[in-house]
Amino acid sequence: DAKTTQPPSMDCAEGRAANLPCNHSTISGNEYVYWYRQIHSQGPQYIIHGLKNNETNEMASLIITEDRKSSTLILPHATLRDTAVYYCIVRVANKVTGGGNKLTFGTGTQLKVEL
Amino acid sequence: NAGVTQTPKFRVLKTGQSMTLLCAQDMNHEYMYWYRQDPGMGLRLIHYSVGEGTTAKGEVPDGYNVSRLKKQNFLLGLESAAPSQTSVYFCASSYPLPGLATEDTQYFGPGTRLTVL
Numbered sequence: 014d015a016k017t018t019q020p021p022s023m024d025c026a027e028g029r030a031a032n033l034p035c036n037h038s039t040i041s042g043n044e045y046v047y048w049y050r051q052i053h054s055q056g057p058q059y060i061i062h063g064l065k066n067n068e069t070n071e072m073a074s075l076i077i078t079e080d081r082k083s084s085t086l087i088l089p090h091a092t093l094r095d096t097a098v099y100y101c102i103v104r105v106a107n108k109v110t111g112g113g114n115k116l117t118f119g120t121g122t123q124l125k126v127e128l
Numbered sequence: 129n130a131g132v133t134q135t136p137k138f139r140v141l142k143t144g145q146s147m148t149l150l151c152a153q154d155m156n157h158e159y160m161y162w163y164r165q166d167p168g169m170g171l172r173l174i175h176y177s178v179g180e181g182t183t184a185k186g187e188v189p190d191g192y193n194v195s196r197l198k199k200q201n202f203l204l205g206l207e208s209a210a211p212s213q214t215s216v217y218f219c220a221s222s223y224p225l226p227g228l229a230t231e232d233t234q235y236f237g238p239g240t241r242l243t244v245l
Binding site for chain 2: 054055056057058059062100116117118119120121
């Protein structure tokens with residue numbers, strides 16, 4: 014699975030959009046971009062995923078560049094409850110080999126939403 | 129629908145003691161996983177299971193054993209606990225359907241915080 018690079022921390026004002034970048038320059042054609050977040054002391058929570066098209070759900074939007082070497086997770090109206098570590102993960106979907114479908118978590122981006 | 133639950137939430141062990149962590153899911157998921165998370169680090173896979181009666185090693189399996197006797201349960205055992213096993217343990221489950229990445233989303237439990245003295 015491709016390696017990802019994220020900034021270690023970001024701040025965002027409540028009510029504003031939070032834009033979290035992720036670089037994955039070695040991504041392969043069949044690898045998806047997944048985003049999870051982990052609120053302090055809780056289990057990771059799935060946010061969104063995509064292959065090459067931009068995606069949106071009730072939680073966030075995912076923008077993937079045309080060359081797929083980077084992506085941005087957008088929380089349109091950040092709240093204090095969005096303060097968490099956000100993980101960008103690149104992996105092949107349904108890869109049932111070796112480590113099963115394990116998620117390789119890096120150190121993520123600590124997003125702090127403030128008043 | 130409780131999702132993924134873990135028992136216990138907290139535990140303190142002495143070096144050499146044994147214990148079993150229980151993970152249960154009520155979503156009829158085929159795949160289950162055990163991860164550990166150490167301070168300031170991401171999650172690392174310990175063991176996983178792709179179905180009832182099957183288990184396999186992940187990245188850091190040493191010192192742990194697992195069993196999947198029932199589809200809904202995945203047990204993680206520590207036979208002789210060591211201080212290096214002090215960590216937060218997370219269980220996850222997923223139900224991957226071929227060609228449907230959406231169904232491969234992993235759902236995590238709340239975690240078990242283990243301290244080995």
